[in-house]
Amino acid sequence: MTLRLRNLASGSAGNATLVEARSSHHTTRLLIDCGLRPAELERRLQRCDLALADLDAVFITHEHSDHVGHARTLTERYPIPLWMSEGTRRACEVHTWALQPDQLQLARDGEPVVIQDLCLHPFTVPHDAREPLQLRCTDGNRVLGVVTDLGHVSRHVVESLQACHALFLETNHEPDKVWQSNYPDFLKRRILGDLGHLSNAQAAELLAQVLHDNLRTVIAAHLSERNNAPEQAQAALSRVLGCSPHEVPVAHQAEGSDWFDV
Ligand SMILES: [Zn+2]
Ligand SMILES: [Zn+2]
Secondary structure (H helix, E strand, O other), X not given: OEEEEEEEEOOOXXXXXXXXXXXXXXXXXXXXOOOOOHHHHHHHHHXXXXXXXXXXXXXXXXXXXXXXXXXXXXXXXXXXXXXXXHHHHHHOOHHXXXXXXXXXXXXXXXXXXXXXXXXXXXXXXXXXXXXXXXXXXXXXXXXXXXXXXXXXXXXXXXXXXXOOOEEEEEOOEOHHHHHHOOOOHHHHHHHHOOOOOOEHHHHHHHHHHHOOOOOXXXXXXXXXXXXXXXXXXXXXXXXXXXXXXXXXXXXXXXXXXXXXXX
16 A cells, blocks of 8 residues: 655645555545646646546635635536535535535544545644644555644644654745735734744744654645745755755645655
8 A cells, every 4th residue: 555645736826735545456536625727637637647537535624715716616517525624614605516415525623534545534723714624644554644724833733743654734934024025914914823824933843843753754835925935944844854955845836746655
């Protein structure tokens, strides 16, 4: 069995991440978030020789448009099982979507979700959404942590991400850049607040609390295009990892990332 991840897009203009569990006879593919138009999603899947029909499930982490924006079009058109929290369901008014019976499945903090060969452990994060969930994913052997869109490092987040072999981790901004930006004040406070996004330093703080010898791959994710630079995110994480900055992979808005074995 192998577990791997490939990001298709990461950042405030749209998010989509593939997680794949592969055994000798079967492959399970999960799409986390759907912030790309189906045509664009299809193009990016084609780059890794996949099609929309290869997706076994979609998990929506929360109702912000960069995560759920195109989930409705996708799941109305293709009867892919759709997972989200009850709070996200309400915030997105999913009852108005034209889904197949039983297509929508509800996830909850602390309740494992089994999708074929993948087991997901959703956990809540501090973010200004109704009931946001991020994920710990396992094939029973390897463990991947996916955590973006959180305003601070809660104890629950740290506990949920222990013993991961790979981590897809939000490094959203440099606070100085946010303050100096031409964003309106309310938006600056939102980004920097306890329910906003994780700065490079906060991401490093989280990483330090979950780091262990077998955590090999840490991917910097959900970078702000205006208020961060890949080099700054890489520098912050590499200091904790004890590697050189260019060894820290970054998930990009336009290109996503390569495949990473967990
Ligand atoms: Zn986001
Ligand atoms: Zn968000």
